[in-house]
Amino acid sequence: METRKWLEAISKTIDTKDAAGFSEFLTEDCTFRFGNQPEVKGRQATKEYVAAFFEMIGGSEHKIEDIFEKENSYVWQGEVLYTRKDGKKVGVKFVNIFHREGKLIKDYLIYIDNAPLFA
Numbered sequence: 488m489e490t491r492k493w494l495e496a497i498s499k500t501i502d503t504k505d506a507a508g509f510s511e512f513l514t515e516d517c518t519f520r521f522g523n524q525p526e527v528k529g530r531q532a533t534k535e536y537v538a539a540f541f542e543m544i545g546g547s548e549h550k551i552e553d554i555f556e557k558e559n560s561y562v563w564q565g566e567v568l569y570t571r572k573d574g575k576k577v578g579v580k581f582v583n584i585f586h587r588e589g590k591l592i593k594d595y596l597i598y599i600d601n602a603p604l605f606a
Contacts, residue, residue, distance in 0.1 A: 490554055494563050498549040506538035514591045521597045533595075544604070545570035561585045569604050577603050 500508035510530050513519070519533040520526045527536045548568040555562040563583040570576055581599040585592045 490556060490561060491551065494551055494554065494561075498551070501537075502547050502549055504541040504546070506534050506541060509537055510534035512592050513595065514588050514593050517591075517593055517595060519595045522599045522601055543572070545572050545574065559587045561587070567599075571604065579603060 497509070497512055499505075500512070510533060513530045513533055515530050516528070517530055517533060518526050518528055519536065521536070521540070527533050547570070550566045550568070551563060552566060553562075553564040555564075561584070563585070564581075565583075566578055566580050568576055568578050579599060579601060581597060584594070584596040584598070586594040
């Protein structure tokens with residue numbers, strides 16, 4: 488699958504708050520880190536973590552600004568437009584780094600400052 492389409496598919500699971508669908512992109516023994524939060528280990532734990540985050544927001548819309556690739560590593564530079572629970576919209580820039588093992592993500596690292604989302 489072309490990288491942009493692959494990232495769009497990941498985005499769709501996030502933007503539809505589909506934690507189970509999101510987890511299908513991950514290896515069973517994955518590492519997931521969201522901003523400066525502690526790492527989460529494993530597909531099931533990541534699914535639960537992401538589902539809990541989805542409960543904290545009204546919604547999201549992810550945009551792909553740039554993509555960088557090298558062997559089994561991918562960098563997704565983008566912006567997410569969050570809808571807060573109070574209905575306000577907040578835009579935040581991010582960079583995601585993925586290390587794949589086969590067709591699945593082994594390491595999913597999100598570099599983001601979500602302070603504006605919860606301000």
